[in-house]
């Protein structure tokens with residue numbers, strides 16, 4: 133499974149180049165199957181989740197070439213409606229293939245998805261939306277079997293702005309006749325990127341990023357190669373900000389759209405870091421121990437991202453004072469807490485609320501990454517701890533961080549992989 137060995141230190145300095153967004157790349161890769169043609173996609177991150185998505189596409193008859201962040205994908209050869217079960221169980225976002233494959237073939241067979249174990253992750257909103265758009269869905273031996281009865285357009289009110297459900301509905305509705313309106317959709321920048329990609333393909337989607345998405349459905353005749361560049365990863369950037377905030381540092385974070393992660397930068401500004409932006413580069417400087425933040429509550433965008441909760445907790449574990457961190461998006465996303473406690477963090481949890489009393493310094497320990505972002509939090513904790521730490525189960529971390537060791541070494545972290 134692999135481990136990271138990290139030697140704690142007192143300061144960080146250097147440049148980090150942020151890669152393409154995992155959560156934008158995955159649905160965009162899924163949506164390439166809607167229309168069989170060639171796609172050139174830039175800024176695709178080199179991470180395990182993307183490799184798994186490539187494997188799903190190639191197993192289904194598509195071809196994929198990938199080098200230096202550029203993927204050349206040809207989906208003309210798609211020859212099945214069955215999404216390979218073994219890989220789907222590894223990555224949750226493979227469920228978005230449902231809408232895309234249904235649109236292309238009229239049928240789909242897909243296993244319940246995998247991904248991080250961060251509590252109940254139902255897909256009822258995905259299924260409700262697809263059913264409203266004319267799909268019949270049954271469960272057979274743990275598989276979801278879908279068939280288009282009569283593709284229609286409609287109005288869908290999401291009870292919760294689910295990212296995945298919004299994407300699945302978009303990917304099916306774009307090819308249906310008529311106008312589909314999604315009320316209360318997810319507003320994440322990755323949804324806007326998916327809309328932009330679909331429009332470059334020739335579909336007609338508007339409103340992403342607001343409270344209403346409007347899709348004018350159409351069948352596409354276009355066969356030209358689609359070229360598109362994916363947005364950069366705000367959570368990867370936020371993770372390096374958390375690392376910088378946890379000790380003395382001056383880090384230049386390049387290739388990032390600051391407006392996508394204002395809630396993260398303002399949190400660290402409140403904590404006492406200096407954050408400046410010059411020509412697409414964010415500079416974070418921190419010359420003393422940060423102050424605890426009164427309260428952070430995770431929420432759907434533009435609220436504070438749940439994908440940053442663990443990393444913020446790691447930095448607050450060494451802040452001056454007491455921070456309250458509340459997780460409202462997922463019901464079981466504190467699995468990093470016992471591991472941080474092994475490193476001397478003073479954290480108490482009551483349900484979905486964590487009370488973090490900062491200590492001067494954490495101590496080294498052998499800990500387990502339980503999920504992707506929780507694993508990144510342990511890396512942040514270890515890089516400032518006294519002594520040498522070992523983080524096991526790093527396959528979780530590799531699902532979402534591109535060239536992690538290389539990028540960390542560039543800012544002065546002493547890290548190796550065994």
Ligand code: UD1
Pocket residue numbers: 154155156158224225252253254255256257258259292293294295296297318432438439461462463
């Ligand atoms: C996506 C992101 C993930 C991020 C999450 C929330 C990708 C690949 N993953 O995950 O990194 O943490 O958004 O920002 O983009 N829910 C239901 N029913 C549904 C769907 C969701 O109850 O049908 C609930 C979930 O259990 C969860 C909450 O809604 O409690 C948020 O889920 P959702 O927004 O769908 O997250 P994902 O798309 O799975």
